[in-house]
Amino acid sequence: MVPSDNRAVECPFDFSEALEFDPALADLMRRDTPARIRLPYGDADAWIVTGFDAVKRVTTDPRLSRAGIIPHDYPRLTPEPIVSPESINVMDPPHSSRVRQLASQAFTQQRADEMRPRIVRLADSLLDAMEEHGPPADVVEMLADTLPQHTVMDLLGVPREDWAPLQDTVRRLLAVGAGTKEAAVAAKADLTSYFGELVQQRRKSPGEDLISLMAEARDGEDCLSDRELAVTALTLALSGQDTATCQISDIVYLLLTRPELADHLRHRPGDLTDVLNELLRYIPFRNGVGIPRLALEDLELGGAQIRAGDFVHVSYLAANRDPERYPDPDVIDIHRPSRPHMTFGWGGHRCIAVPLAMAELEVAVGRLLERFPGLRLAVPPEEVRWDTETIRRFPLELPVTW
Numbered sequence: 001m002v003p004s005d006n007r008a009v010e011c012p013f014d015f016s017e018a019l020e021f022d023p024a025l026a027d028l029m030r031r032d033t034p035a036r037i038r039l040p041y042g043d044a045d046a047w048i049v050t051g052f053d054a055v056k057r058v059t060t061d062p063r064l065s066r067a068g069i070i071p072h073d074y075p076r077l078t079p080e081p082i083v084s085p086e087s088i089n090v091m092d093p094p095h096s097s098r099v100r101q102l103a104s105q106a107f108t109q110q111r112a113d114e115m116r117p118r119i120v121r122l123a124d125s126l127l128d129a130m131e132e133h134g135p136p137a138d139v140v141e142m143l144a145d146t147l148p149q150h151t152v153m154d155l156l157g158v159p160r161e162d163w164a165p166l167q168d169t170v171r172r173l174l175a176v177g178a179g180t181k182e183a184a185v186a187a188k189a190d191l192t193s194y195f196g197e198l199v200q201q202r203r204k205s206p207g208e209d210l211i212s213l214m215a216e217a218r219d220g221e222d223c224l225s226d227r228e229l230a231v232t233a234l235t236l237a238l239s240g241q242d243t244a245t246c247q248i249s250d251i252v253y254l255l256l257t258r259p260e261l262a263d264h265l266r267h268r269p270g271d272l273t274d275v276l277n278e279l280l281r282y283i284p285f286r287n288g289v290g291i292p293r294l295a296l297e298d299l300e301l302g303g304a305q306i307r308a309g310d311f312v313h314v315s316y317l318a319a320n321r322d323p324e325r326y327p328d329p330d331v332i333d334i335h336r337p338s339r340p341h342m343t344f345g346w347g348g349h350r351c352i353a354v355p356l357a358m359a360e361l362e363v364a365v366g367r368l369l370e371r372f373p374g375l376r377l378a379v380p381p382e383e384v385r386w387d388t389e390t391i392r393r394f395p396l397e398l399p400v401t402w
Helices: 023-029 052-060 095-106 109-133 139-144 147-156 160-174 178-204 210-216 226-241 243-257 259-267 269-282 354-371
Strands: 035-038 046-049 293-295 299-301 304-306 311-314 399-401
Touching (some): 046 052, 052 299, 109 147, 109 354, 139 354, 147 210, 147 243, 160 226, 178 210, 243 259, 243 269, 259 269, 269 354
Antiparallel strands (some): 299 304
16 A cells, blocks of 8 residues: 555546556555545546445445535536536435436336347347448447447437437537537537427427336326436437447457457357456546545545545546455456446446446447457557547447458
8 A cells, every 4th residue: 555645646547558557546546545636627626536345435425415516616537527417417315316216217127128129230230231341340430339329319219310410419528628618518508408309309299219218207296307308318328429339349359359258258158248247347448537526524534534525536447446346356357256346336326227238238249249250350459549539448440350
């Protein structure tokens, strides 16, 4: 352990060398108490918590509030805050519990199982196009970047002609450059307005899409308001271009650069879900940290004295590499005993769409390996280009041959 002090550590969290773990974050993990960090944007420092149990405590402690950050220029990585003030991601119980209870009715395991045939059809159509294109082909463009976007747009009932414009708008919102703030503000407003209009349409003419399902969700007499529906739909659209897209690309990269993993899955496809969960634990799927919490009162946390008004960040990436929970955490061990990871969050802000996200990953990776048994990289691994313009960690291109 490294002794800690109260001086803030400058943390741009801009490391983006393939799927190597950020050395700055690794240094913070070695400290014996939470550290103070300074992020590129926001008018205050923050504490960062990295251990699995400590992160679990932060995410479930009512004295640490997501909603409390809204009036503040809180510490973050992007010029413009990504989340809307009404988003479930910045609600506290009991309000967040109510919205989650209603919205999650569209994301049960049963619903995900019912949606899987649609995901399979989308994946197979993309893989058909890739096969027709012939090698070399870019698996990011032709599958990883496209399948989650098309899936979430299809399931939300977004008209197909709007898919590409919406994807461009989401990219502007996720950018991290200092000169992108104005464009990001406009992008958030455009997305919120778009989904607000879509909600109005579904209220008048419901269909089989997720917005219609969430609009029909009831808990007694309670239901989601139009604004809550619109912001929840926007959150799902962002997820469709964020976590699932990155994870498919990153997982395929690992399978192509560690062919023993791909061979194992081809011979034992029943292990797919367990292997995917180990890869999800291992992969640093984003840079640094996400949304902080505000301390509502003084408290002690892992030996650090947190004062009321302090911001507290957690690192799910670091929690997933905690050696006290995962022996040899920097090793991909597909035989590791199954233990829940934090890639989809924890506690009251764990992603409500996990069943859908896992269905996407299982279909994308499973169908790719089945359809292209000889799949391999068409370039040396060191020539793969990685995203450096957003908070995400994923290859921009994966040229493959077979």
